[in-house]
Amino acid sequence: MKKLSLLIMAMAVIAPAAFADGGSFSGTMDFFYAADIKNDAAYRRDERFDLNYSAAMEDTRIKADLRAEEDTLKLNDPTSKFYSADENATVYLREGYISQDINFGGGIDSINFRAGRIIYTWGNADELKPVDILNPQDYTFLLFKPIEERKLGVWSADATVYFTQDIFLEGVTIEEFEPDEVENSRIFNIDSAETAQLNVTNSIQPDMNNLAKPHYALRAGAELFGADVHAIWYDGYDYEPAFMSQLTSNPLLPVASTVYYPEIQMIGLDFQRALFSGISVRGEAGYFIKGKTFALKDTNSPNPADNPFLYSLVTGGNGFVEKHLVDVTAGFDVANLFVEKLYMNAEYNGEIMADHTGDIQQDEAEHTILATIDYPFFDDKITPKLRCLYNINDNAFAAGAEAAFKISAPYSITAGVWIIDGKKNSYYGEFSDNDLMYLEGTATF
């Protein structure tokens, strides 16, 4: 809280000078308090202050988001990268970059360069976004917070050539590696039933000094028959951890595993198109041709012939196999479902593995349905919202209901509940200890 107070005071001092200079400060204060429903205990207190600076001078723009945060869930957890033994808050640059436009009049409309810590938004689906993989995410919020709020900026450079305002080619090179925030023991219990064999001993992060290893993305965009379409190529690291296991000589710990972040290659596509009667279709798909690994089945049998995972280890494997994967999300929005302003979004997500074999733990195809409904009323001051993700394979779900009350344009309060259920080793069921009720207050200035 000390850092938070200092930041607020610094902002109060700097703001007048910044306004005089043509730039402007704005900010958001967010207070999130959650209670653990199952254990009738405090779950999380997350207080955030985002100080935003933005400036635009002719064709040059500057944007920065400095975040001060005190999050009991991360700061009390030594496995979190935000943990600090002698501090009770953290301050970091969530996003900050400079952007320069160069306008032309001929065959090229303009070129835009950006450099700094950037949050990218690629793809047109919601939440389950196969091609929106340029930024690590804070998964400690699971899906309670929207994806844009979960993302963390990456130091990178971005150049976009606009041949017309609709046709462009964009190239990104990413110069740092920051894994997804998933090593939080409160949320991600990797010793759970599903991964009992994964006694993680260490973690290997990519060496970003090795320039021989590419970490870049390309995107081409065009408007085709009224649809916005993008083709994407990504060659870089996966922010999600993967595992490799090996046998040890320790009888108490016969298997040890290592977390690593594989290099992945993906070809992607996304689109959006407004159709009729307030309906729009949107979707995206990624075909991963490198780096997606899947655990072999562990039957707990000591006989390798009956246990694919053990068989892999004794024959020199690491318990995992790499496969091509198609990850696709497609769905539609209805702006006015039955009554004005009743909004519904429904999407399907499928993960389809190529060359699937029976000894792989994950099904050949995983199917998930996501639905969101909200309806603002009372001069849009109150907005109830329902969200549900249902995994068909595991019959597991995560569902949330909340009501947001807009006190006035800068102030709002939201109360809600999230329930997660399913078999303990299922897609969502592994997080079923995270049912919570929450109260959130937001103020902007």
Added chain:
Amino acid sequence: MKKKIFAFALSVLFVLPAVRLSAADDGLTGLQIADKIEASNVSSKGLVTKAVLELKNIASQDAEKRGCIMESVSENGLKKAAFRFTDSSYRGTTFLTLDKDGGDKITYIYLASVGSPRQIEASDRENNFVDTDFSNEDLGGSNTADYTYTRLADKKIGDMDCYFLEKAPKNKSSKYSKYQMLVDKTSFIPVMVKAFDKTGRLVKTIKMDNIKKVSDSIYVPYGITVVDVDKKHSSVITVTQAAEKQVNKGNFNKNKMDMKWPEE
């Protein structure tokens, strides 16, 4: 008596055609006037308008103010228009309308919480822009091809000569049956628009006043009031600054809707 009858007959012969002539002496049809409305008050350099938007519940008198900025430009006869909130929790929420070849329009909304522009469907253009009483179409303009226009007898508001138009949506699923518009003949600004629902009941009014000339060919209404009759709610835009000036064409690029404008 015969002289009086003769004089009356003369007046009928000469004056009435003159009256009729004054109603349509320019020979413009309703559609042509609508096209002129769309083509007027646009600039190839750019038009930047800063304003304060006040949302008011007429019954309770609860009111809320927000800053906003509007920019438009015309390129090769195609208009691009953008509207953005500049403060409050709606800061950065941006609405973009782009004319396409063939008279069609494509519209996008950008919300910071989504992070990328969302295409809006045509019937969605009749819906209100976030929590205001302005429809998406009010902000971005309408496709003249989506309506049939009838020109009625011209009217005068004070000393302002106005065209009087009635337009009806071709789309049967439209929530409106017709609009009546009074259009200032000098500025081609619709100074009063009334929208009627399917039963013919007045449900919405738009009034534009305090029209000022900001350049040789551009007029801007410094006051725009939209009233939702059913909800007893109004949205009032009070322009604080309007100027024709060079704007960055990138401000109208859907892929740059998250970027700050120098004019903000």
